[in-house]
Every structure is written in structure tokens, then in C-alpha cells.
Amino acid sequence: MSKYDYDLGIIGGGAAGLTVASGAAQLGARTLLVEKEEALGGDCLHYGCVPSKTLIKTAHVYHLMKSGPRFGLPALSPPPVDFRQVSARIRSVIGVIQQHDSVERFCRLGAKVEFGDPRFSDEHTITLAGRSISARSWVVATGSSPAVPAIEGLERTPYLTNREIFYLDRLPASLIVLGAGPIAIEMAQAFGRLGSRVTVIQRSGQILSKEDPDLASLVQQELEREGVVFELDAAVVRVGDLGREREVVVRNQAGENRTLKAEALLVALGRSANVAGLGLDKLDIAADQRGIKVDRRLRTSHKHIYAAGDVIGGHQFTHVAGYEGGVVLRNAVFHLPQKVDYSRVPWCTYTQPELASIGLNEKRARAAGIDYTVWSEEFAANDRALAAGESGGRIKLLLDRREKPLGVQILGPRAGELLSEWVAVFNGGVGLAKIAAAIHPYPTLGEINKKVAGAIFAPKIFSPFVRKGLKFFFSFKGRACGENEDQAGQ
Numbered sequence: 001m002s003k004y005d006y007d008l009g010i011i012g013g014g015a016a017g018l019t020v021a022s023g024a025a026q027l028g029a030r031t032l033l034v035e036k037e038e039a040l041g042g043d044c045l046h047y048g049c050v051p052s053k054t055l056i057k058t059a060h061v062y063h064l065m066k067s068g069p070r071f072g073l074p075a076l077s078p079p080p081v082d083f084r085q086v087s088a089r090i091r092s093v094i095g096v097i098q099q100h101d102s103v104e105r106f107c108r109l110g111a112k113v114e115f116g117d118p119r120f121s122d123e124h125t126i127t128l129a130g131r132s133i134s135a136r137s138w139v140v141a142t143g144s145s146p147a148v149p150a151i152e153g154l155e156r157t158p159y160l161t162n163r164e165i166f167y168l169d170r171l172p173a174s175l176i177v178l179g180a181g182p183i184a185i186e187m188a189q190a191f192g193r194l195g196s197r198v199t200v201i202q203r204s205g206q207i208l209s210k211e212d213p214d215l216a217s218l219v220q221q222e223l224e225r226e227g228v229v230f231e232l233d234a235a236v237v238r239v240g241d242l243g244r245e246r247e248v249v250v251r252n253q254a255g256e257n258r259t260l261k262a263e264a265l266l267v268a269l270g271r272s273a274n275v276a277g278l279g280l281d282k283l284d285i286a287a288d289q290r291g292i293k294v295d296r297r298l299r300t301s302h303k304h305i306y307a308a309g310d311v312i313g314g315h316q317f318t319h320v321a322g323y324e325g326g327v328v329l330r331n332a333v334f335h336l337p338q339k340v341d342y343s344r345v346p347w348c349t350y351t352q353p354e355l356a357s358i359g360l361n362e363k364r365a366r367a368a369g370i371d372y373t374v375w376s377e378e379f380a381a382n383d384r385a386l387a388a389g390e391s392g393g394r395i396k397l398l399l400d401r402r403e404k405p406l407g408v409q410i411l412g413p414r415a416g417e418l419l420s421e422w423v424a425v426f427n428g429g430v431g432l433a434k435i436a437a438a439i440h441p442y443p444t445l446g447e448i449n450k451k452v453a454g455a456i457f458a459p460k461i462f463s464p465f466v467r468k469g470l471k472f473f474f475s476f477k478g479r480a481c482g483e484n485e486d487q488a489g490q
């Protein structure tokens, strides 16, 4: 008889927790999954990736409906958006995906699912609705919540976060977005396209501050063309509730205050780890709003208590939460020591154009003191992008001194999908010569990957030395036109 009720207990049924639960249960470990909300799936399914990407598609279609003349079609003025219909579509997409994250499915896989508010009572035991449940190992995968900084007046002012924004019953006529990270910028474009007058307020001078300034500013220009207003280098002094409107007082770098007003206020100022109420302090597990402290095997100060996903901070993406779930599985279930490696994490901001990234960009290379060269190609020279009317943006490939790839940034149509070829390059050790030589279908956006890789070899192929040698060889045969042609005509 085992000393513990379960081999593995997991707290949190989002991307990280579900990855661990499904793997552990299928491997035969007695697995418990505890979730505090009514359904599994976490933020990504209910308040994050899925609703945001569904909304973005809806906004894109509405935008296209109004873009007829750009494509040689008649101009249309579609009626205003009924946001309840938009929300209904979001709910229906979530409903389909929810089946994959259903309690029944996890039960079939062999995991016991419990709902409620767990709290550690000792390092192997939680209490849940008055019961004690023990496990040999635990995984804390409780995710993150919108960070709400101390802004004067915010506690008295109604505001939206990612938990409410997808489920409004009407489209706000105007929206102020606090913050300019990926979530803020995706929502700014989507709501702008649906018909809200959107203003983005950002403390620093650049939106999408992790990205290279040249690419981030192209995203900004695109949104500005669509009517989004940016207040950069603007500190929020205070916010207030005017009844039908919210007001935001901002201060610019010259110290001047301005008051902006909008029907709705979206707070998108980063994320805060969900660590409260778990009893981690009692176990002396170091944790704060930025996350639970873990080592590279994702172990807390108690080696049998792991943490993964948004709750440890760092790269807060669903695919990273899934990756970390896999690392926990290898350590906790297979007992194979595996450390996390974040050097090849890809990500994408799903604006139009999309901005996708893997490895180092110029900003990160400079910060790391790494010498690099940049090779870039424009979508304006890609036939498919021109045909689609989406020729803004470029690809940037960073190489180190030995011409090994350090990173790739793509700003352009379907950049997130185009990045997959580079995911293979970085993870599979595929040489750039292979990408340059591989036949890519024409006309595709993916040809830009081949083109930027090919550009690196072009100076070598067409070097003065090679050209001189070949010129000498061909001169024996005469020339197709020029002097020889003249002679032939005589």
C-alpha cells in the first residue's frame, strides 16, 4: 500500500497542468488534477489565445468587407457590428475546443479531476473542501492573471481585462488601452477594425518593447493607418469614472498633463503569477507576483514540488507552458534529469501583419554583447505577398561571426506560419545552404525564407574570383551577344 493517495498531484488545469496530467495518466501514474474554475482549459482557452484569435479573425473579415476597392471590388458599408454575435462565435469556438479538454477525456486517460480551492497543508498534502489529499510529487501550474498596477483612481473606475473583453454585450464606441504589449496591440487592432475608436497609452517610446524598434514601428504605422491613436512616452497619472465614460490623465515627457476620454478602458499592463492562497509561504517556497522560483529542472525549493507555465514567469505562452509540462513529466515521472532550454522559443504577435520571432533579435543580441550581421528581404519583392495585397514587412536573419544563425524575425502576412521552417532550422540543425537550395513552391510567402538564406551565399557564388574563372572558361566559346554577335552578322 502506497504512503500517498496519488503519485502526482497537479494544481491548475491549463496548458501546463493538462500536459502533465495527460502524460502522467497515460504512463500509468496515479494522477490527480485540481482546478478551481468550473471547466478545464485555463486562460488560453477561455480568456486568452482562443478567444483573441477568434476575435482577430472576425475583425479581419469585417475589415476586408470594407476594403473592396483595394482589390478592384465595389465599396461596401457593412452595418455596425453586433458584439453579442461576435461573442457568440467566440463561445462556440471555445465550446468545440473544450471537448478536447473535457473532464471525461481526462478520466478516460486515467486522471482523477477535482474542482475547488486547494491549499498545501504540508509538503505532500493539500486540503480541498475539508479533505486531505496526498501525493508523492506535486506540480503547481496555476497560471497568471492580468496585472493591475496601483494607478490613482483605478479601484473606483470600471475597467476591462482579458477576462471581460471577449464577452461584452456591445462594442464600445471608444476604447483606451493601457499598455502596448502583444495582448494590448492585438486587441487595439481588432477593436479598431470592428469600429471602436482606439487609443493606446504606453509609458515608453516603443510598442511591443521586446521586439526590434524597426519592426515594432512598422506594426504601429499599420495600426495608425487603420485609425488607432498612440500616446507613447506617456505616464498614466490617474484614471476616473465619469459615468458614461472613463477618463485617463497622462503626462508626457515634458511634464504636461492631458486628459483622454473613452467609453471603455482596457488594462493590459502585463501578468501577475497566481500564487495567492496556495499556502506556498508555509512551505517556504519562494514566490512573488513575477512567479514561483524554480531551478532549471522546474523544481521549487522542495525537490518534489514542481512549477510550470505562466506561474513561473518568463516566456508566458501556451506552447512554452506545454514544453515546461513535458520537462516536468521527464523529471517527475521518468526521473530523467532534464533542464529547460529557452534559447529556441518561437512566438508571434497576431496583428496584421504578424510579427514572429525565434532566437535573438538585434535588441537581444546587443544586450548579450554578441556580434552579428543582419540579412533581410522585403515582402514587397515577394510575388505572393503582392498578389495578396499584403506586401508590407520584411524578414530579418541574424548571423554570428561564423555565419551561424542566431535568430529570425518576420514581420509580414502569416509570419507565425512562415516561422515554422526556421523552427526546423534551429531545432534540427538544418544548414542554411539546405534552405537556400530546397525547392519552394511558387508563388508562396515561404519563398522569402529561401531568398534570405540564398542571399548569404550569393556574394560567394558571384565572387570576383569565381566570376573571373568562369569568364575565362566561357570566353573560349564566344559570347551570345555583343562582339561575337557583331562578328556573326558580318
Ligand SMILES: Cc1cc2nc3c(=O)[nH]c(=O)nc-3n(C[C@H](O)[C@H](O)[C@H](O)COP(=O)(O)OP(=O)(O)OC[C@H]3O[C@@H](n4cnc5c(N)ncnc54)[C@H](O)[C@@H]3O)c2cc1C
Pocket (backbone or CB within 6 Å): 011, 012, 013, 014, 015, 016, 017, 034, 035, 036, 037, 040, 041, 042, 043, 044, 045, 047, 048, 049, 050, 052, 053, 116, 117, 118, 141, 142, 143, 144, 162, 183, 274, 276, 277, 278, 308, 309, 310, 311, 316, 317, 318, 319, 320, 321, 350
Ligand atoms: C488575451 C491573451 C491572448 C493570448 N494569446 C496567446 C497566443 O496567441 N499564443 C500563446 O502561446 N499564448 C497566448 N497567451 C498566453 C497563454 O494564454 C498562457 O501563456 C497560457 O494560458 C499559460 O498556461 P498555464 O497552464 O501556465 O496557465 P493557465 O492557462 O492560466 O492555466 C492555469 C489554470 O490554473 C487554474 N488555477 C489558478 N489558481 C488556482 C488554484 N489556486 N487552484 C486550482 N487551480 C487554479 C486556473 O483556473 C487555470 O485553469 C495569451 C494570453 C492572453 C491573456
